Amino acid sequence: MNQQLQTILKTIEGNENISIEEKEVLINAVKKADYELTITAFKLERTEKVKRTTAILLEETIEELEQKRKAIEETNAALQQSLENLKATQSQLIQSEKMASLGELTAGIAHEIQNPLNFVNNFSEVSNELIDEMNEELDKGDFEEAKFIASDIKQNLEKINHHGKRADNIVKGMLQHSRSSSGTKEPTDINALADEYLRLAYHGLRAKDKSFNAELITDFDKSIGKVNMIPQDMGRVILNLITNAFYAVNEKKQRDINFKPIVSVSTKSLGNHISISVSDNGDGIPEKVKDKIFQPFFTTKPTGQGTGLGLSMSYDIVTKGHGGELQVTTKEGEGTTFIINLRIND
Numbered sequence: 001m002n003q004q005l006q007t008i009l010k011t012i013e014g015n016e017n018i019s020i021e022e023k024e025v026l027i028n029a030v031k032k033a034d035y036e037l038t039i040t041a042f043k044l045e046r047t048e049k050v051k052r053t054t055a056i057l058l059e060e061t062i063e064e065l066e067q068k069r070k071a072i073e074e075t076n077a078a079l080q081q082s083l084e085n086l087k088a089t090q091s092q093l094i095q096s097e098k099m100a101s102l103g104e105l106t107a108g109i110a111h112e113i114q115n116p117l118n119f120v121n122n123f124s125e126v127s128n129e130l131i132d133e134m135n136e137e138l139d140k141g142d143f144e145e146a147k148f149i150a151s152d153i154k155q156n157l158e159k160i161n162h163h164g165k166r167a168d169n170i171v172k173g174m175l176q177h178s179r180s181s182s183g184t185k186e187p188t189d190i191n192a193l194a195d196e197y198l199r200l201a202y203h204g205l206r207a208k209d210k211s212f213n214a215e216l217i218t219d220f221d222k223s224i225g226k227v228n229m230i231p232q233d234m235g236r237v238i239l240n241l242i243t244n245a246f247y248a249v250n251e252k253k254q255r256d257i258n259f260k261p262i263v264s265v266s267t268k269s270l271g272n273h274i275s276i277s278v279s280d281n282g283d284g285i286p287e288k289v290k291d292k293i294f295q296p297f298f299t300t301k302p303t304g305q306g307t308g309l310g311l312s313m314s315y316d317i318v319t320k321g322h323g324g325e326l327q328v329t330t331k332e333g334e335g336t337t338f339i340i341n342l343r344i345n346d
């Protein structure tokens with residue numbers, strides 16, 4: 001029993017002035033109080049125990065959470081790392097795709113440069129001879145004839161300059177193609193860009209396979225003027241589409257020697273937007289393949305021949321890079337047309 005209550009009990013028992021009946025009532029009251037006190041103490045102890053268990057549980061939970069937080073942090077770091085790896089691989093892929101397409105273009109570029117070079121060589125030789133002739137006329141005192149020859153030489157020099165510039169443009173275009181994109185839009189002569197790539201791609205293919213022939217049809221809308229775009233990027237899109245078109249007609253030609261391949265490139269000004277289309281009369285794209293052609297790495301080329309990145313990159317350049325659309329219409333056995341739509345006031 002509680003000590004204070006024991007003291008009270010003793011005091012009551014020892015008190016002569018209280019009657020036995022009254023003592024009994026008081027002692028019972030004290031005993032009841034003691035009983036209740038014991039229960040309260042017991043309850044208190046139990047609460048205390050619950051409190052301690054809860055504290056331990058709470059500590060464990062906090063520790064567990066901390067471990068989970070650390071694990072998440074580690075996963076995040078790993079994810080970040082693989083994202084960076086992925087980005088690096090992606091840019092490597094883009095670069096190697098660019099270099100591969102440059103390789104394909106090399107033969108075409110050589111062919112295209114050969115023409116202006118021939119002109120430059122011929123006209124400079126002829127001009128050299130003309131200068132001798134002019135000197136002879138001057139010696140003879142025939143200034144009239146000498147002046148006539150001089151104007152011929154001037155015309156020749158203009159031609160040399162014109163063809164020299166053309167070769168210069170081809171080399172510049174090639175360098176631009178292999179450089180990473182400037183990422184900035186600039187007013188671009190889209191007709192010239194499309195024409196250049198069509199010729200380069202065609203001669204590139206012919207250099208590899210002399211038997212290959214195709215009719216090239218161009219229909220450029222001269223009213224287009226210069227349109228704002230990232231020329232390297234749009235050049236790559238057009239090159240991809242043209243390369244695909246040549247590949248498609250070439251495949252068909254392998255099966256049918258009487259087949260006449262046609263690849264056409266056209267541009268059109270349509271008010272607030274322009275369209276650039278590349279068509280071929282190849283085998284077309286089967287319906288179940290059509291849904292996948294814009295997916296990265298999708299290719300129907302034999303293993304090792306295509307990366308399957310051509311169209312997915314083209315799609316990104318047109319839509320994300322230029323806010324445009326890249327559409328395809330195709331008919332099995334008859335051919336395919338890819339259309340790029342670009343708004344022009346961007």
Ligand SMILES: Nc1ncnc2c1ncn2[C@@H]1O[C@H](COP(=O)(O)OP(=O)(O)OP(=O)(O)O)[C@@H](O)[C@H]1O
Pocket residue numbers: 240244245248280282283284285289293298299300301305306307308309310311312336
């Ligand atoms: N003009 C087309 N005619 C028929 N099929 C086409 C044409 N253009 C694309 N395709 C189909 O779309 C697929 C994907 O084209 P994409 O340009 O993305 O890759 P690829 O040409 O196969 O490979 P890469 O461009 O890397 O050489 C091609 O494999 C082909 O099946």
Ligand SMILES: [Mg+2]
Pocket residue numbers: 240243244306310311
């Ligand atoms: Mg391709």
